[in-house]
Amino acid sequence: MIEATADQSTKPYNALMNAQRSFIQKGGLRTLKQRKEVILKLKKLLKDNEDRIIEALQKDMGKPETEAYSAELLFIYNDINHQLKHLKDWMRKTNVSTSLINQPGKSYLKPEPYGSVLIIAPWNYPLQLLIAPAIGALAGGNSVVLKPSEITSHLEELIHRLINNNFQREVIHVVCGDKNATQSLIDAKPDYIFFTGSTKVGSLIMQQAAKYLIPVTLELGGKSPCIVHKDANLAVAARRIAWGKCMNAGQTCIAPDYILVHEDIAKDFIEAFNNVIHQNYQGDVLNNSDMAQIVNTHHFKRLTAMISGDVVSGGNSSETSRKIEPTLIMNPDKDHPAMQEEIFGPILPIITYRQIDEAIEKVNSGDKPLALYVFTSSSSTKDKVIEETSSGGVCVNDTIMHITSNDLPFGGVGSSGIGSYHGKQSFDTFSHMKPVMEKSTWIDPSIRYPPYKLSWRRFEKLFLWLAG
Numbered sequence: 271m272i273e274a275t276a277d278q279s280t281k282p283y284n285a286l287m288n289a290q291r292s293f294i295q296k297g298g299l300r301t302l303k304q305r306k307e308v309i310l311k312l313k314k315l316l317k318d319n320e321d322r323i324i325e326a327l328q329k330d331m332g333k334p335e336t337e338a339y340s341a342e343l344l345f346i347y348n349d350i351n352h353q354l355k356h357l358k359d360w361m362r363k364t365n366v367s368t369s370l371i372n373q374p375g376k377s378y379l380k381p382e383p384y385g386s387v388l389i390i391a392p393w394n395y396p397l398q399l400l401i402a403p404a405i406g407a408l409a410g411g412n413s414v415v416l417k418p419s420e421i422t423s424h425l426e427e428l429i430h431r432l433i434n435n436n437f438q439r440e441v442i443h444v445v446c447g448d449k450n451a452t453q454s455l456i457d458a459k460p461d462y463i464f465f466t467g468s469t470k471v472g473s474l475i476m477q478q479a480a481k482y483l484i485p486v487t488l489e490l491g492g493k494s495p496c497i498v499h500k501d502a503n504l505a506v507a508a509r510r511i512a513w514g515k516c517m518n519a520g521q522t523c524i525a526p527d528y529i530l531v532h533e534d535i536a537k538d539f540i541e542a543f544n545n546v547i548h549q550n551y552q553g554d555v556l557n558n559s560d561m562a563q564i565v566n567t568h569h570f571k572r573l574t575a576m577i578s579g580d581v582v583s584g585g586n587s588s589e590t591s592r593k594i595e596p597t598l599i600m601n602p603d604k605d606h607p608a609m610q611e612e613i614f615g616p617i618l619p620i621i622t623y624r625q626i627d628e629a630i631e632k633v634n635s636g637d638k639p640l641a642l643y644v645f646t647s648s649s650s651t652k653d654k655v656i657e658e659t660s661s662g663g664v665c666v667n668d669t670i671m672h673i674t675s676n677d678l679p680f681g682g683v684g685s686s687g688i689g690s691y692h693g694k695q696s697f698d699t700f701s702h703m704k705p706v707m708e709k710s711t712w713i714d715p716s717i718r719y720p721p722y723k724l725s726w727r728r729f730e731k732l733f734l735w736l737a738g
């Protein structure tokens with residue numbers, strides 16, 4: 271791991287953020303042209319270094335090349351293209367009506383940047399979750415301080431070098447380090463904090479930000495349930511659930527965390543799931559380069575310690591390759607370790623239910639999840655689940671894919687997060703929508719000024735009529 275500065279106190283970070291703030295105040299990213307230039311330069315830097323990025327992701331966690339390209343780079347390119355296509359429209363002020371009481375005058379909302387934005391990223395998609403929020407922040411005309419995860423150290427080192435060697439520090443700057451670096455960065459009082467990571471650390475970040483009243487977006491985790499109803503297309507459900515759970519070896523914030531399956535089809539679902547795994551990994555998950563590694567030994571041990579009870583599929587692991595077979599655990603009781611915390615690995619508890627209400631009750635008995643999946647061919651079952659549960663987002667008859675939409679904001683609710691981004695929502699998140707009223711001076715009725723001529727009752731009537 272590299273240290274960003276020898277001195278991890280707040281002082282150098284104060285200087286950095288002041289320089290960024292002053293750059294923004296002086297109009298450094300005020301125009302569409304300036305913002306587009308920076309975003310395109312960032313895209314070119316990534317394009318020119320794709321091989322190195324993929325290599326770093328493979329060194330850090332054996333990310334399969336296809337996953338490294340699609341879930342990290344391609345995801346970012348798609349976001350950049352969308353932002354650039356619409357930025358001109360989003361940057362426009364939005365006119366709103368002006369009531370009679372303020373005539374002659376006009377009113378509008380003008381998006382303005384916050385200033386210096388701090389982006390704190392986790393290790394599971396260490397590039398995407400660092401750069402995608404940065405694109406939104408730059409589109410909104412902000413400067414950015416990036417704090418990558420120290421756990422994926424190859425990617426951390428590479429992105430530090432690429433960005434800091436190619437951009438003015440007033441525009442984007444990478445700071446490396448552990449939690450002490452992050453805490454010092456927050457103490458330097460950025461104008462906005464965008465955090466992606468665990469619920470526990472998210473709460474600490476928010477407490478520290480509250481000291482300085484810094485606004486936050488928190489993209490957190492949790493246990494995302496997946497309901498498989500008896501009328502689901504089982505072959506497709508098994509394939510899509512296995513894909514969503516095995517991508518990045520289950521180290522995905524919106525991976526299905528546990529399955530709620532109708533008891534009539536539980537056996538068939540397990541069989542279909544096993545067939546998919548066999549087909550996808552040719553019977554050898556532990557030596558297969560299409561399965562990512564668990565990020566480190568600490569997480570490998572945490573996960574393998576969860577494998578107990580009625581294991582109906584998988585269960586084997588290799589500490590040498592840091593790989594774990596997709597493992598189904600049947601009806602674990604509520605004290606089972608896999609039901610205590612977000613799993614974040616290829617282990618999948620399966621809980622059977624008889625009535626859809628039982629599945630809904632189970633979902634509602636836990637914290638509000640980041641994602642909820644339901645596989646069914648019945649629109650009334652689908653509507654009931656959507657209506658009677660609360661989650662950051664829902665995807666019907668698929669897993670993960672809702673995150674790829676430019677038109678669906680992504681974020682949690684309750685303990686799975688505060689705020690959202692992607693598409694226009696990224697621009698809105700990183701913009702203060704400043705309300706502006708411009709008034710003319712050519713009439714100035716004396717009625718509002720002392721000495722007051724109307725009784726408050728008559729004043730009220732007049733005010734409500736004019737303001738309505």
Ligand code: NAD
Pocket residue numbers: 390391392393394395399417418419420447448449450452453466467468469471472474475489490491492522523524612614640682687
């Ligand atoms: P983490 O919370 O441990 O770390 C995230 C970042 O916070 C890292 O950069 C780390 O250096 C920093 N950090 C850690 N402890 C800190 C502290 N005490 N004070 C200040 N900073 C601190 O998360 P992680 O292990 O890197 O990532 C896994 C978690 O992230 C999972 O819970 C997952 O669900 C969640 N996640 C959420 C999303 C989302 O979009 N909602 C995406 C990916 C991951």
